[in-house]
Structure formats: structure tokens, C-alpha cells
Amino acid sequence: MNKKILRSIRSGAFIFAMLSFNFAAKAQNSECKNKLVAFEEFIRENSYDQTIYNRWKELKQQCPTESETIYLLGEKILSQKVDQANTTEEKSPLITELLNLYDEHDKVFPNNKKGNRINKALLLYGNKAGDSREIFVFLDKAFQLDNSEFTNPEVLNIYSELLMSQYEKKEIELTLDQFLTKLDQIAEKVQSELKKLNQVKDNLTLKSQTEKLTVAEQNSLQQSKLSVSELTIVTENVNARIDKLTNCEVLLAFYQKNFDKNSENALWLERASDRLDAKKCKSDFFIKVSEKLYALSPTAKSAYTMGIIARGEKNRLQSIEYFTKSAELQTDVNKKAELYYLIATTYGYPEKEKAREFAKKALEVKPNFGKSYIFISQLYVNSTRDCAADNAFENKALYWLAAETAKKAGAVDPTMKKTADELFANYTKQAPSKQEISMAKRKAGEQISFKCxxxxSVSIPKL
Structure with a gap:
């Protein structure tokens, strides 16, 4: 046969085969798509039972690459069967099947971002089906390879808990330094997630003060509050685990060794500052870390730390400057009020006017901040010689103003009522008596102004 004709026949046969293959593939794709649609419709109309499980198994076997939905639906079906199983003998094969499904999902759709390593660990942990070593390995690998999906507070807590137990039982070969590094990485992840969630929470809280939130925004606000609360507990647990195995010497060595490569990492500096502070490791290195953190990230917290450092160095004015900055940056009303009160008491009796100014600032942001009224009343009592030294009657009349001010504390803050009542009674006893009012030729209702x-002003009470 002519070679050209032979080549032409072969070429035509190849093209025909390819066309037939493509046609068959398209036909199969179309068939699989229809089967998936039909299965999803069947699920909507029926409860999850053995029939659904059987149909799903058949669909996955016939169309394993059609859609991720097949694997996600399978996860729900198998998870429910695991939950409904009453004995270990019933659960065990179902758990194995679900573990295999996660592996198949990752194999067929390798970029699925569903955190299947984490899912496998939770499946084993929740059903007490695997040993702690196996669960830890899943989570440890997931933390390194699937870090973006490692956001669940429960998972982060389990991971740090297992890391601690594995280290203490010497079931993993880690030095103390390597162990601290891993825990510190978990802490940074928690820190990072907390910052994101707090931003969402603060933005929505601020928006809610001026306009009504949508249902979706309300749900987002509630969820962010819940997650912040859960992650805060994880942070406390991680810190407790680090605290258990370290002292100042260990912490200082660990952070000093890692300072240079993290000197521009605000999250790392914040952790180092917090932990050294919690352990009362007040060294030159602690000051160095805190100063660098404040320079990089002047937050309410970092400014407060700098204020504490300045106060420890007996630099009152600088401590006030930092505390004021901290109060300005603080968004939490309770903390802001406490900061203003701290500034007021730092000014104290030597600078009474400034002290009262900041005590009043605390009341502006938190009207029921009774401590401020108590403190202001004490400032007035401490001024009897300064403001009316040449007039004995007016000198004692300041106690009326102090008594009225103290009484306000109990009126706005029930927890301060006992203290307020005691001070009111004490101050009233030291104020002018009925006889002294008469001798000074004054009368009830008359105003006395203090010009210092x-x-x-205060009105003379009717006695």
C-alpha cells in the first residue's frame, strides 16, 4: 500500500479515536453532572439514611472527579453515621472510611483548602479513636502545611495541649528551646487571629452606635465576640504551659537569642514583653523589647507598659505622658476610665487641679465610675488649708463639698455605697456645726464659693 495512503489512514484513525474519546468523555461528564444534581435533589427530599449512603457510594465510585461536592456530602453522611453509631465496633470502620475519604479528597482535589489533616485529627480526638501521638502528628503537619486553615480555637488549644503532653512524656524529641519555639508559633497564630477578629468586632461595634446593623453584620459581630473569647482562653492556656516550664533565666535566654530576627515583628515583641512582664523579669532587655514595641506599634497596651517602666524609674511626668497616650488609644470604656484614674492618682495631691481634671475625664467616659468621686472628695479634704487658711468657717465648709462629692460615688456605683456613706458621715462630722453656722452669722441655703x-460652691445645709 502507498505509504502516503497508509499515513493518511492512520492519521484518520487517530483523529477518529480522539474524537470518539472526547465524545465519550463529554457524555460521561454530562452523565455524572446529571447524577450529582439528581443526588443533591434526593438528599433535599429525604433524611440521611442507609439509602442515601448507598447512593452516595455509587456516585463516588462512578464519578470520583466530577465535583468536590461529592466529598463534602460524603463527609456529612459519614460524620452522621459515626455520631449515630452506638458501639466502638460500629464506629471503628466508619471512622476508617471517613479518614480514607479525607485522603481521597486531598488526592483528587489537592488544592481544596478544607483542612482535611485537621479534620482527621478532630475525628480521632472527638471519638477517642486514635492515640495522642497520631493526632499530634496530624495537627503538627497541618500547622506547618495548612497554616491558613488553622484558625479554629478548639484545634489550636488541642494542638498546644498535645504538644505539651508529648514533650513532658518525652514522646517527641524536642529540646526545651524547640518546644518553646513551637508553642511560641502557636501563640503568634492565636495573636494574629485575635487581631483580625478584634478589628471586625470593633468596626461593627462602632458602626452599631450610629446605624442599625444588617442581620449578617449582627451575626458576624456575635461570632467575632465568641471567637475572641475562645481565643483569649487559648492564649491563657498557652501562656500557662510556657509559664510551667520556664523561669526568668530561660525566658530571657530564649527571647534574647531570637531578638535580632524578630526586632521588626510587633507580634513577637508584644509576646516577649507580655511574658517577661508576667514573670516579673524586669531587666534591661525587657525595657529594650518594650521600647522597640512602642516604637513599632504604639498601642494602648504598649504605651501602658512604657508608662509602668517610666514610673519604676521614678520619672513621674514621663509615666503620665505614656499613660495619657494609652488612654487616648484605648477603645474599651472600662480600661480607658481606669487609665484616666491612674493618671489622676499619679498627679495626686501635689497637683490637685490636674488630678481632678483626669478624675473627671474618667467620669466622662464612664459616668458610674464611683472611684473618681471618692478621689475628688479626698482632694477637697486635702485642700482645707490651701483654699481657706484665713477663714476657719470656710476652711471647715470644704467638708460639705467633700461630703456631697463622696455621696455621688454611692449614687452612681452601688459597689461604692458603703465607702461613700462612711466618708459622707465622717466629712459631715468635721463640717461646721449648727452653732458654728450661727456664730459665723451664716444661714442655711447660703452659697460658699471656693476661689482657689x-x-x-457649696450650699450651707439645714441642720
Whole structure:
């Protein structure tokens, strides 16, 4: 046969075969798509039972690459069967099947981002089906390879818990330094997630003050609050685990060794500062870390730490400067009020007018902050010689102003009522008596003004 004709026949046969293959593939794809649609419709109309399981198994066997939905539906079906199983003998093969499904999902759809390593660990942990070593390996690998999916507070807590137990039982070969590094990485992940969630929470909280949130926004706000609370507990647990195995010497060595490569990492600096502070490791290195953190990230927290450092160095004015910055940056009303009160007491009796100014700032942000009224009343009592030294009657009359101010504390804050009542009674006893009012030729209802730093007036009470 002519070679050209032979080549032409072969070429035509190849093209025909390819066309037939493509046609068959398209036909199969179309058939699989229809089967998946039909199965999803069947699920909507029926409860999850053995029939659904059987139909799903058949669908996966016939169309394993059609859609991720097949694997996600399979996860739900098998998870429910695991939950419904009453004995270990019933659960065990179902758990194995679900573990295999996760592996198949990752194999067929390798970029699925569903955190199947984490899912496998939770399946074993929740059903007490695997040993702690196996679960830890799944989570440890997931933390390294699937870090973006490692956001569940429960998972982060389990991972740090297993890391601790594996290290203490010497079931993993880690030095103390390597162990601390791993725990620190978990802490940074928690820190990072907390910052994201707090941003969502703060933005939605701020928005809710001026306009009504949508249902989706309300749900997002509630979920972010819940997650922040859960992650805060994880942080406390991780810190407790680090605290259990370290002292100042160990912590200082660990953080000093890692400082240079993390000197521009605000999250790392924040952790180092917090842990050294919690352990009361007040060294030059602690100051170095805190100063660097404040320079990189001047937050309410970092400014407060700098204020504490300045106060420890007896630099009162600088501590006030940092505390004021911290209060300005603080978004939590309770913490802001406490900061203003701290500034007020730092000014104290030597600078009474400034002290009262900041005590009043605390009341502006938190009107029921009774401590401020108590403190202001004490400032007034401490001013009897400063404001009316040449007038004995007005000198004692300041106790009326102090008593009225103290009484306000109990009126706005029930927890301060006992203290407020005691001070009111004590101050009233030291104020002018009925006889002294008469001798001074004054009468009830008359106003007495204090022209010194106080700049307030008080009415003579009817005794």
C-alpha cells in the first residue's frame, strides 16, 4: 500500500479515536453532572439514611472527579453515621472510611483548602479513636502545611495541649528551646487571629452606635465576640504551659537569642514583653523589647507598659505622658476610665487641679465610675488649708463639698455605697456645726464659693 495512503489512514484513525474519546468523555461528564444534581435533589427530599449512603457510594465510585461536592456530602453522611453509631465496633470502620475519604479528597482535589489533616485529627480526638501521638502528628503537619486553615480555637488549644503532653512524656524529641519555639508559633497564630477578629468586632461595634446593623453584620459581630473569647482562653492556656516550664533565666535566654530576627515583628515583641512582664523579669532587655514595641506599634497596651517602666524609674511626668497616650488609644470604656484614674492618682495631691481634671475625664467616659468621686472628695479634704487658711468657717465648709462629692460615688456605683456613706458621715462630722453656722452669722441655703483651684460652691445645709 502507498505509504502516503497508509499515513493518511492512520492519521484518520487517530483523529477518529480522539474524537470518539472526547465524545465519550463529554457524555460521561454530562452523565455524572446529571447524577450529582439528581443526588443533591434526593438528599433535599429525604433524611440521611442507609439509602442515601448507598447512593452516595455509587456516585463516588462512578464519578470520583466530577465535583468536590461529592466529598463534602460524603463527609456529612459519614460524620452522621459515626455520631449515630452506638458501639466502638460500629464506629471503628466508619471512622476508617471517613479518614480514607479525607485522603481521597486531598488526592483528587489537592488544592481544596478544607483542612482535611485537621479534620482527621478532630475525628480521632472527638471519638477517642486514635492515640495522642497520631493526632499530634496530624495537627503538627497541618500547622506547618495548612497554616491558613488553622484558625479554629478548639484545634489550636488541642494542638498546644498535645504538644505539651508529648514533650513532658518525652514522646517527641524536642529540646526545651524547640518546644518553646513551637508553642511560641502557636501563640503568634492565636495573636494574629485575635487581631483580625478584634478589628471586625470593633468596626461593627462602632458602626452599631450610629446605624442599625444588617442581620449578617449582627451575626458576624456575635461570632467575632465568641471567637475572641475562645481565643483569649487559648492564649491563657498557652501562656500557662510556657509559664510551667520556664523561669526568668530561660525566658530571657530564649527571647534574647531570637531578638535580632524578630526586632521588626510587633507580634513577637508584644509576646516577649507580655511574658517577661508576667514573670516579673524586669531587666534591661525587657525595657529594650518594650521600647522597640512602642516604637513599632504604639498601642494602648504598649504605651501602658512604657508608662509602668517610666514610673519604676521614678520619672513621674514621663509615666503620665505614656499613660495619657494609652488612654487616648484605648477603645474599651472600662480600661480607658481606669487609665484616666491612674493618671489622676499619679498627679495626686501635689497637683490637685490636674488630678481632678483626669478624675473627671474618667467620669466622662464612664459616668458610674464611683472611684473618681471618692478621689475628688479626698482632694477637697486635702485642700482645707490651701483654699481657706484665713477663714476657719470656710476652711471647715470644704467638708460639705467633700461630703456631697463622696455621696455621688454611692449614687452612681452601688459597689461604692458603703465607702461613700462612711466618708459622707465622717466629712459631715468635721463640717461646721449648727452653732458654728450661727456664730459665723451664716444661714442655711447660703452659697460658699471656693476661689482657689477648686472653683466650686457649696450650699450651707439645714441642720
Amino acid at each position: 483651684w477648686i472653683g466650686e
